[in-house]
Amino acid sequence: MLASIKTNSLTNEGQKLGMMYFRVAVILFGAQLVMGLIAAIQFLMPGFLFEIFDFSVARMVHINALVVWMLYAMIGSTYLMLTDETEHEGVGIALGKLGFWILTAAVTVVVLVYIFIQVGAGTEATIWFINEGREYIEAPRWADIGIVVVVLIFYWNVFATYLAGKQTGIMTVMVANLLALAGLYIAGMFFTDNISMDQFWWWWVIHLWVEATWEVFVGTLAAYALIKLIGAKREIVEMWLWIEVLMLFGSGILGLGHHYFWIGTPEYWWEIGALFSALEPVPLIAMFVHVLYDWGKEQGIANGKGEEGNVIKNGPAMAWIVTNAFGNFLGAGIWGFFHTLPQVNIYTHGTQFTAAHGHLSFFGAYATILIGMIYYGIQRAYGVERMKSTFKSKMGIFMITFGVMGMTIALTIAGYEQVLVERADLGATWNAFFTAQDLAWYTQAQLWRAIMGVVTFVGFIYLVWDLLTIGKAAKETQEA
Amino acid sequence: MAKENVSVWTSIPFWRRSAAWVTGFATILLIWLTFDTLGQISMGTDDDLQTKTRKRVPAPTVINYHIDYKYDRKRGSEVPVVGNKEPFFGKEWSVDEAAELLHLGKLTSQAKNCMNCHTLLGNGAYYAPDLTKAWLDPNWEAMGYFGKPTKEEGIAYFLQHPSENSIHTRRMPNLGITEEEAKGLVAFLKHMSSIDTNGFPRNFSKATDKSNVGGTYAR
Numbered sequence: 001m002l003a004s005i006k007t008n009s010l011t012n013e014g015q016k017l018g019m020m021y022f023r024v025a026v027i028l029f030g031a032q033l034v035m036g037l038i039a040a041i042q043f044l045m046p047g048f049l050f051e052i053f054d055f056s057v058a059r060m061v062h063i064n065a066l067v068v069w070m071l072y073a074m075i076g077s078t079y080l081m082l083t084d085e086t087e088h089e090g091v092g093i094a095l096g097k098l099g100f101w102i103l104t105a106a107v108t109v110v111v112l113v114y115i116f117i118q119v120g121a122g123t124e125a126t127i128w129f130i131n132e133g134r135e136y137i138e139a140p141r142w143a144d145i146g147i148v149v150v151v152l153i154f155y156w157n158v159f160a161t162y163l164a165g166k167q168t169g170i171m172t173v174m175v176a177n178l179l180a181l182a183g184l185y186i187a188g189m190f191f192t193d194n195i196s197m198d199q200f201w202w203w204w205v206i207h208l209w210v211e212a213t214w215e216v217f218v219g220t221l222a223a224y225a226l227i228k229l230i231g232a233k234r235e236i237v238e239m240w241l242w243i244e245v246l247m248l249f250g251s252g253i254l255g256l257g258h259h260y261f262w263i264g265t266p267e268y269w270w271e272i273g274a275l276f277s278a279l280e281p282v283p284l285i286a287m288f289v290h291v292l293y294d295w296g297k298e299q300g301i302a303n304g305k306g307e308e309g310n311v312i313k314n315g316p317a318m319a320w321i322v323t324n325a326f327g328n329f330l331g332a333g334i335w336g337f338f339h340t341l342p343q344v345n346i347y348t349h350g351t352q353f354t355a356a357h358g359h360l361s362f363f364g365a366y367a368t369i370l371i372g373m374i375y376y377g378i379q380r381a382y383g384v385e386r387m388k389s390t391f392k393s394k395m396g397i398f399m400i401t402f403g404v405m406g407m408t409i410a411l412t413i414a415g416y417e418q419v420l421v422e423r424a425d426l427g428a429t430w431n432a433f434f435t436a437q438d439l440a441w442y443t444q445a446q447l448w449r450a451i452m453g454v455v456t457f458v459g460f461i462y463l464v465w466d467l468l469t470i471g472k473a474a475k476e477t478q479e480a
Numbered sequence: 481m482a483k484e485n486v487s488v489w490t491s492i493p494f495w496r497r498s499a500a501w502v503t504g505f506a507t508i509l510l511i512w513l514t515f516d517t518l519g520q521i522s523m524g525t526d527d528d529l530q531t532k533t534r535k536r537v538p539a540p541t542v543i544n545y546h547i548d549y550k551y552d553r554k555r556g557s558e559v560p561v562v563g564n565k566e567p568f569f570g571k572e573w574s575v576d577e578a579a580e581l582l583h584l585g586k587l588t589s590q591a592k593n594c595m596n597c598h599t600l601l602g603n604g605a606y607y608a609p610d611l612t613k614a615w616l617d618p619n620w621e622a623m624g625y626f627g628k629p630t631k632e633e634g635i636a637y638f639l640q641h642p643s644e645n646s647i648h649t650r651r652m653p654n655l656g657i658t659e660e661e662a663k664g665l666v667a668f669l670k671h672m673s674s675i676d677t678n679g680f681p682r683n684f685s686k687a688t689d690k691s692n693v694g695g696t697y698a699r
Binding site: 347 | 654671
């Protein structure tokens with residue numbers, strides 16, 4: 001179906017490969033939303049698909065599809081910018097294409113096994129072939145190894161092209177950051193009987209991905225996108241990028257401590273985790289200011305020169321990137337800070353508060369900018385100079401953003417009730433848990449979450465419809 | 481750039497160097513702290529248990545001891561208390577047997593995907609209760625151990641027949657857990673309840689005490 005996102009105007013093989021990654025990313029994004037809807041319904045009607053397609057399965061596919069579509073879109077974005085930045089056609093892209101097919105086949109098999117086999121016996125074989133049962137990185141060990149191999153091919157494409165071509169500041173950050181991102185995955189690839197040790201290393205992957213290396217990745221994408229979409233000056237964009245790297249890694253690396261409050265690890269993580277994670281919103285404010293400032297500045301320069309119209313060359317992409325600037329700050333920054341201090345976290349840890357933060361931060365920090373990059377890819381694929389937002393683009397971004405915001409607020413209310421009733425008052429036992437789950441404040445919030453999930457899904461349909469049609473329409477307008 | 485920079489604050493090399501130094505420093509500090517933490521969260525030995533040496537994560541043979549979770553005035557939170565010996569599934573487990581049972585339990589907890597409904601040490605999904613101190617939950621006793629003589633046998637029975645014994649409309653599905661796997665899981669839960677989690681979950685012992693004296697939420 002997504003074959004209609006044509007790549008006719010692309011002559012560069014790397015960028016064609018980028019578009020291949022984008023297509024799979026969009027399909028997996030859809031799978032993530034469908035699984036989310038099933039899980040949301042199960043909160044309201046626990047009998048729904050009981051012992052056929054249980055919550056654990058829906059939820060596992062929900063979060064795995066999330067991680068994988070984002071990685072696909074990230075790889076796609078990297079291939080898209082590789083030749084632009086290095087001014088080199090790309091080294092070993094044919095092998096990269098083989099890697100794409102291997103990865104996609106592996107992802108398909110893993111998902112089918114998740115859906116149809118679901119659980120296995122308590123043996124090593126299950127860990128190797130069915131699932132590892134560790135949130136976010138459930139992929140069985142054989143797939144882990146496959147992922148590492150494919151990522152190495154991808155990294156070699158990027159690194160060898162970088163060495164052979166021009167070495168811009170943006171690509172320097174990209175190459176260094178991708179190495180850390182790929183290397184960290186290995187920290188999640190072993191089995192231990194010690195649950196504290198297990199979670200200690202598990203957070204090295206999860207936290208150092210989403211609160212350090214992925215954020216820096218977003219910084220490089222935003223830098224590249226600002227140059228391409230509004231003609232921002234490279235010197236300024238790269239200076240900001242280095243400042244962002246400084247602040248993101250300066251706060252994010254030791255911010256890892258906020259996951260080490262209650263898993264058996266020593267008390268000193270309270271102070272370290274609280275201090276550094278409290279600093280994590282700072283670079284996100286900087287990124288927000290940077291995007292809006294550069295936009296205003298470029299528009300001002302254009303107006304000063306007496307040029308007509310706006311400087312934005314791709315309306316929907318820019319809209320998503322501005323949403324990213326704000327969503328990253330709001331979802332990761334504010335919603336993260338809500339419960340990052342240990343005095344608060346002792347009550348909020350493992351409640352719907354975490355789910356609220358998870359929804360808005362993954363959306364605000366990552367989904368938004370990656371969708372923006374997909375729009376930019378389409379503009380390139382059709383070879384159009386200017387791509388304006390259509391009604392469908394606007395419906396897509398509005399309904400998805402409104403839906404995710406609504407889900408976040410609903411889950412925050414549910415989490416607040418859970419914190420007060422289950423944790424503070426009743427003491428976190430089984431009865432405390434279910435007493436809190438049954439109160440109207442909680443069940444109403446879960447209903448609103450499901451409704452807002454549907455709103456998000458309708459927005460997604462508009463988004464896909466737009467992605468399939470906007471390029472062709474823009475091309476026709478241009479030629480007319 | 482042709483022109484020389486007027487100020488260090490707008491100099492790309494300055495920010496690049498600063499970014500490299502800050503990242504390097506944070507990484508080194510993290511690695512150093514990691515070494516310290518790994519030492520503190522490695523499992524203790526059976527000797528530690530016999531000599532009553534407190535470990536954050538005790539040896540698997542902790543399943544041979546009574547475990548409690550009590551308020552500690554000095555630390556200002558609840559801490560696990562390893563008490564006297566008590567039989568587990570009717571016997572005392574040797575070092576090797578206990579390690580093997582815990583291994584089976586941990587493997588099973590992953591194979592059955594517990595973490596995508598429950599939270600373990602507070603991490604996972606939020607559809608079902610936290611399992612950190614599940615071994616100590618007053619509800620097992622309130623439910624009469626499902627007619628079994630001991631708590632461990634009651635929990636093992638529940639894990640094999642969850643959907644018909646659930647206390648809530650949101651039931652646990654039958655995951656095909658065998659008798660051996662259920663024993664392993666109970667050992668895993670008992671071991672987890674002995675881990676020093678800096679007082680998480682808070683107020684748990686208050687609820688337990690209330691339940692034991694027939695308080696409000698003791699059903």
